[in-house]
Amino acid sequence: MSLIFSNYPPLNTDSETYHGVFTDLLERADSIHIASGYISSDAVIDLKRIVEANGGPHIELNIGMHYFDGLSKQQAEAVRDLDALLRSMNLGGVYFVVTFPFHGKVICFRSSGNVIGGLVGSSNLTNIVDSKISRQYEVDYSLPESDFMELDRFITKLNRTTARAYKDIDVKIVEGKNSLLDEQYGVSKAEVKVVNSIKANPEFEYEFHIPLKTNDATKSNLNTFNGKGRENKQGFIMPRSWYEVELIVPASILRQEGFPLKGIRGESIEVITDDGWTFRCESNGQNGKNFRSHGDLKILGKWIKGRLEHAGALKTGELCSQETLDRYGRDNLTLAKIKGSDVWFLDFGVNSE
Secondary structure, three states: EEEEEEOOOOOOOOOOOOHHHHHHHHOOOOEEEEOOOOOHHHHHHHHHHHHHHOOOEEEEEEEEHHHHHEHHHHHHHHHHHHHHHHHHOOEEEEEEOOOOOOOEEEEEEEEHHHHHHEEEEEEEEEHHHHOOOOOOOOOEEEEEOHHHHHHHHHHHHHHHEEEEHHOOOOOOOOOOOOOOOEOOOEEEOOOHHHHHHHHOOOOOEEEEEEOOOOOOOOOEEEEHHOOOOEOOOOEEEOOOOOOOOOOOOHHHHHHOOOOOOOOOOOEEEEEOOOOOOEEEEEEEEEEOOOOEOOOHHHHHHOOOOOOOOOOOOOOOOOOOOOOHHHOOOOOOEEEEEOOOOOEEEEOOEEEEE
């Protein structure tokens, strides 16, 4: 048995990450059986992109709680697309436990019909994503060989006796706010009165309007996810996350007085967003032309793409285009330094919101 910890300070350990152990087993498997109480849209999108990039593996995903709690719009689109892909390729499908709420989190990995690994613990499917997604500390373990078969039999029985195929049921969609950043590591909620004060009395020392480019719709800016993923020696490809975003700032803006962190490595700024989040951003690349969230490109990506998804301008998992931005009603971000403060205001609001 190998224990796996989240490794968030101050409770750091020397254990491997959940994503690392999952990926190692995934690269050696041709079939995986998953039973997870909750899922996230980015984890489900990652599974779909893995299958698209590699022609597999076979995936049976059993979702334990959402039949009773409902799915967000982003989760529903991601689940529908993964299920459609798996069934079109005869590589499994998505199922929902309907007999009772199932809160377990277990995965088994097979190769050539043999079980080669199993994971059990407190991590929902969300933790397969390559980042510190949640502020919640998790403890999991990788099972010893003697327990592989028992876990595999359990997941199979769960699927056969309590679950139904997604295509055969209706799962309610829970309408509400854009919640992709809830419990996201490195992100917190700003005080409402602070955000309202900034919006009511916008006193800025510097103000820049960063364009959201879509002319290169294959590998950069809002479509950073479409760049080359990581390929191992056996040819297995781990694609980049759909929510990764890294904005290329035009030289005309970089040359302006006051633009933050031009070419300074390892430094970051605190931002407060117009919809009430706070996180850190940084500049990277030549002359600091790449503007991104600090520590995890998916934070800025979830903030921007989540707004587009929530507004109905972008379908989960698709490329962003100029038409996407036109539907949303805005094709730039405003980055403004709050006068008398080291904090910056990041605005992507539109009148329709």
